[in-house]
Amino acid sequence: MVVILLGPPGAGKGTQGRRIAALRGAPKISTGEIFRDLAAAGTPLGLEAKKYWSLGELVPDEMVVGLIAERLKDADCRNGFLLDGFPRTVAQADILSTLLGGLGCKLDGVLNFAVQDEALVSRLGGRQTCDNCGATYHVKAMPPRAEGVCDHCGHALVRRADDSPEAIRKRLREYEVKTAPLLTYYADRGVLHTVVSNGSPDEVYARVQDALGQMEAS
Ligand code: ADP
Ligand code: ZN
Numbered sequence: 001m002v003v004i005l006l007g008p009p010g011a012g013k014g015t016q017g018r019r020i021a022a023l024r025g026a027p028k029i030s031t032g033e034i035f036r037d038l039a040a041a042g043t044p045l046g047l048e049a050k051k052y053w054s055l056g057e058l059v060p061d062e063m064v065v066g067l068i069a070e071r072l073k074d075a076d077c078r079n080g081f082l083l084d085g086f087p088r089t090v091a092q093a094d095i096l097s098t099l100l101g102g103l104g105c106k107l108d109g110v111l112n113f114a115v116q117d118e119a120l121v122s123r124l125g126g127r128q129t130c131d132n133c134g135a136t137y138h139v140k141a142m143p144p145r146a147e148g149v150c151d152h153c154g155h156a157l158v159r160r161a162d163d164s165p166e167a168i169r170k171r172l173r174e175y176e177v178k179t180a181p182l183l184t185y186y187a188d189r190g191v192l193h194t195v196v197s198n199g200s201p202d203e204v205y206a207r208v209q210d211a212l213g214q215m216e217a218s
Contacts, residue, residue: 001024001080001216002081002083002100002106002107002108003080003082003107003109003111003212004083004107004110004186005082005083005084005110005111005113006111006179006182006186007113007114007115007197008117008120008172008175008176008179009124009171009172009175010115010120010123010127011114011115011120012113012123012204013113014030014084014136015136015142015201016111016195016201016208017030017082018135019201020082020212021082024082025079026080026082027077028081029068029071029077029081029082029084029086030085030134031068031084031085031086031088032053032084033084033085034071035049035050035053035059036131036160053161053162054161055162056166056167056168056169056171057170058088061089064088068099069099072099072103073103077103080108083096087182088178088182089178090182090185093182093185107191108216109191109192109211109212110182110191110192111193111195111208112183112186112192112193112194113197115197115198120168120172121172123138123141124168125165125168126139126140126141127159128148128158128159129157130150130152130155130158132150132153132155133152133153133155142201144157193214193215195208
């Protein structure tokens with residue numbers, strides 16, 4: 001199945017996406033993670049993209065679509081995939097639709113994680129991530145078992161460069177202006193499923209499973 005995870009920064013796309021991916025055995029492709037890895041590896045594209053994302057701005061479309069086009073050709077994508085953080089603009093959504101056509105797959109649905117703005121700021125402000133395995137934690141709401149250490153792989157947890165208060169505000173504005181129009185875009189195409197993303201990760205996951213069930217029935 002091909003599913004897009006949509007929603008503002010901090011809405012829980014990463015956390016929920018990892019669970020769905022594990023359940024379905026499909027890869028979760030996060031363009032944000034790809035950019036962070038490329039920057040950490042010091043590649044030219046990675047360093048160029050970091051000029052944008054570290055400030056909370058979207059990376060230009062042309063830097064994103066080539067990466068995605070290549071990633072979707074990988075063998076692990078043959079039985080479907082979850083997209084986390086792509087598309088983020090209407091232009092990217094149009095390109096995705098062409099790419100899917102070329103691969104002979106169809107979009108099953110879009111999960112829209114809806115959450116109130118105040119919740120987003122506190123979720124992102126306390127966030128810690130593992131840059132080895134991609135797991136995310138929250139100092140209050142979802143602390144790791146040992147402070148500062150990833151439960152899954154034992155690596156030290158870090159705060160993302162774009163989780164500063166200024167970058168968080170910028171990311172939320174970028175979402176409203178450039179990404180939120182995708183809600184209408186996909187609603188018009190009859191594939192949008194909204195999941196209320198307030199509450200614990202388990203509560204949200206139960207709603208995700210309902211939405212995936214509806215997608216499969218339609
Ligand atoms: P979050 O959803 O928590 O903001 P992501 O890890 O998905 O974070 O993305 C981090 C940053 O990477 C974004 O703020 C943006 O700068 C860049 N980025 C990721 N995906 C895209 C995309 N599809 N188009 C443009 N920029 C992107
Ligand atoms: Zn880890």
